[in-house]
Amino acid sequence: MPAKRLITYIVLFILALFMLMPFAWMVLSSLKEVDEVFTYDMTWLPSRISFSGYYRALTEQPFLRYGLNSVLVSVIITMAQLITSVLAGYAFARLAFPGRNLIFFLYLSAMMIPSQATIIPSYILIRKLDLIDSYAGLTLPFLAGPFGAFMMRQFFLSMPESLEEAAIIDGCTRFQVLRKIVLPLSKPALASLGLFTFMGAWNDFMWPLIIINRDTMRTLQVGLSLLRADLYPDWPMMMAASVMATLPIMIAFLSAQKQFIESLTFTGVKY
Amino acid sequence: MRSRWKRLGNEQTKTAFLALLPSFVLFSAFTVYPIFYSLYLSFFNASLLSPMRRFVGLDNYVNLLQNPTFQKAVKNTILYTTGVVPVGIALSLIVAVLLNKKLRFRGFFRAAFFAPVITSMVAVSIVWTWMLEPNYGLINGLLAKIGIAGPGWLTDPSWALTSVILLSIWKNLGFNMVIFLAGLQNISPEINESADMDGVSAWQRLRYITIPMMRGPIGFAAIVSMIKSMQVFGQVYVMTGGGPANSTMVIVYYLYQQAFEFYRSGYASAIAWVLFIGILVLTLIQNRMLTSQS
Numbered sequence: 001m002p003a004k005r006l007i008t009y010i011v012l013f014i015l016a017l018f019m020l021m022p023f024a025w026m027v028l029s030s031l032k033e034v035d036e037v038f039t040y041d042m043t044w045l046p047s048r049i050s051f052s053g054y055y056r057a058l059t060e061q062p063f064l065r066y067g068l069n070s071v072l073v074s075v076i077i078t079m080a081q082l083i084t085s086v087l088a089g090y091a092f093a094r095l096a097f098p099g100r101n102l103i104f105f106l107y108l109s110a111m112m113i114p115s116q117a118t119i120i121p122s123y124i125l126i127r128k129l130d131l132i133d134s135y136a137g138l139t140l141p142f143l144a145g146p147f148g149a150f151m152m153r154q155f156f157l158s159m160p161e162s163l164e165e166a167a168i169i170d171g172c173t174r175f176q177v178l179r180k181i182v183l184p185l186s187k188p189a190l191a192s193l194g195l196f197t198f199m200g201a202w203n204d205f206m207w208p209l210i211i212i213n214r215d216t217m218r219t220l221q222v223g224l225s226l227l228r229a230d231l232y233p234d235w236p237m238m239m240a241a242s243v244m245a246t247l248p249i250m251i252a253f254l255s256a257q258k259q260f261i262e263s264l265t266f267t268g269v270k271y
Numbered sequence: 272m273r274s275r276w277k278r279l280g281n282e283q284t285k286t287a288f289l290a291l292l293p294s295f296v297l298f299s300a301f302t303v304y305p306i307f308y309s310l311y312l313s314f315f316n317a318s319l320l321s322p323m324r325r326f327v328g329l330d331n332y333v334n335l336l337q338n339p340t341f342q343k344a345v346k347n348t349i350l351y352t353t354g355v356v357p358v359g360i361a362l363s364l365i366v367a368v369l370l371n372k373k374l375r376f377r378g379f380f381r382a383a384f385f386a387p388v389i390t391s392m393v394a395v396s397i398v399w400t401w402m403l404e405p406n407y408g409l410i411n412g413l414l415a416k417i418g419i420a421g422p423g424w425l426t427d428p429s430w431a432l433t434s435v436i437l438l439s440i441w442k443n444l445g446f447n448m449v450i451f452l453a454g455l456q457n458i459s460p461e462i463n464e465s466a467d468m469d470g471v472s473a474w475q476r477l478r479y480i481t482i483p484m485m486r487g488p489i490g491f492a493a494i495v496s497m498i499k500s501m502q503v504f505g506q507v508y509v510m511t512g513g514g515p516a517n518s519t520m521v522i523v524y525y526l527y528q529q530a531f532e533f534y535r536s537g538y539a540s541a542i543a544w545v546l547f548i549g550i551l552v553l554t555l556i557q558n559r560m561l562t563s564q565s
Binding site for chain 1: 283284287288304306309312373381385386388389391393396398399406407411416444449502508526530531540544546550
């Protein structure tokens with residue numbers, strides 16, 4: 001039995017090493033000098049730690065601006081998505097109104113539509129609204145979505161209704177009930193949806209790629225993708241930029257691992 | 272009494288209308304309208320550069336299906352999917368089975384396998400491009416140390432798609448692993464205990480107990496992986512740009528090129544609808560599996 005356990009550890013350890021190898025290579029390369037990267041005798045460790053790659057990414061390349069754009073876009077999308085999803089989910093879960101089942105069915109069906117199938121008309125619409133190269137253009141299509149509304153509805157349905165009924169008899173309006181009673185009890189669902197949305201927005205690539213032409217409006221992912229290799233590409237700078245594009249999500253993941261994994265598996269249908 | 276109920280009902284309708292409005296407007300503008308408009312556009316010869324368009328019936332679809340580059344893209348997408356899905360699922364099942372025990376460092380292992388899932392596709396594609404760089408990169412450097420001259424992973428047409436597949440397997444392994452770990456929780460410990468007592472080997476247990484009992488999660492992971500594989504784009508855009516010699520040309524990259532490099536919005540909408548139908552079929556299979564499970 002102990003021998004079997006040892007084998008389990010060894011196999012897992014080797015596999016984990018493979019999984020982490022690209023991250024290690026990214027971080028170690030980002031700390032090298034350019035000339036050290038172009039040696040035929042590959043080495044793991046930098047001969048001395050240099051932050052010049054980071055310096056070049058932030059000064060010669062506009063990665064600071066890209067980073068700010070990414071933060072802004074992801075925060076706007078996450079906040080808006082939470083608000084619109086809570087409101088719509090609550091309406092579907094608790095309020096009776098004509099056409100509810102039909103509209104909900106529409107939302108459910110729309111979850112099967114891949115984003116690539118709607119991207120051309122969305123682009124045309126954003127262009128008609130004159131929102132190319134703007135934050136509005138970057139965020140507008142993602143401020144609400146059928147998935148968030150569906151997820152919040154399911155969560156509200158799993159909550160007991162009696163508290164809300166009592167508050168309504170006491171004269172609260174539905175919106176007061178939502179703000180004062182329902183929302184405080186919904187923190188886990190809000191955290192899941194928030195994490196999932198933020199990650200999707202932060203890592204999204206195709207939409208910002210097509211909707212932005214001006215360099216100052218690019219997000220981190222688009223900026224990164226444009227670092228096309230020259231004859232002697234500046235790998236330390238590119239790795240430094242990759243570290244910066246990876247770090248915020250990685251820190252969030254390491255500090256809330258359980259919620260991250262739960263949120264992603266719950267939302268797995270979509271991703 | 273009746274009128275009071277009616278009033279309350281009207282109030283509820285009004286509240287519901289207000290609550291649903293923001294979501295519904297955006298949903299209509301960026302999901303419902305676009306999906307029908309792209310179907311409409313797919314019957315026209317249309318360009319993003321000009322407001323003129325001409326009705327061409329099914330021409331776009333006919334041209335598409337006869338186009339050798341699209342055929343190549345479909346073939347490569349299928350090759351990519353058959354490369355990613357079975358290997359990815361087998362590996363993540365093995366990892367999940369190994370991790371489904373009381374282990375030290377379990378949290379560390381789980382985090383290590385899951386980390387690629389949450390990182391951006393663009394960033395990891397850049398890192399892999401550098402890892403696979405033929406002269407100074409990590410992989411060929413390691414191979415050289417044991418006397419093997421590694422290929423030009425991304426520049427050799429016979430290796431490029433394989434390289435993209437390897438990256439994708441690595442990136443998605445943790446996602447399937449988590450699905451499988453959840454599924455393994457549902458296998459009662461008594462079954463494994465009695466298997467232990469009967470002296471069943473690890474392989475037999477995997478073959479005759481774990482896999483049959485995990486049919487649901489495996490099927491679910493397979494469909495999700497297939498849907499994701501059909502939408503592969505970021506890694507191709509960053510690592511190969513569809514090349515060399517179209518050896519990594521896939522459906523979504525072809526769509527992107529036709530729509531946003533050549534501005535052929537009608538033709539590209541036909542591509543979008545062919546993709547949509549393919550994914551729809553897979554999703555319907557997935558939904559059927561989900562309902563039959565619960």
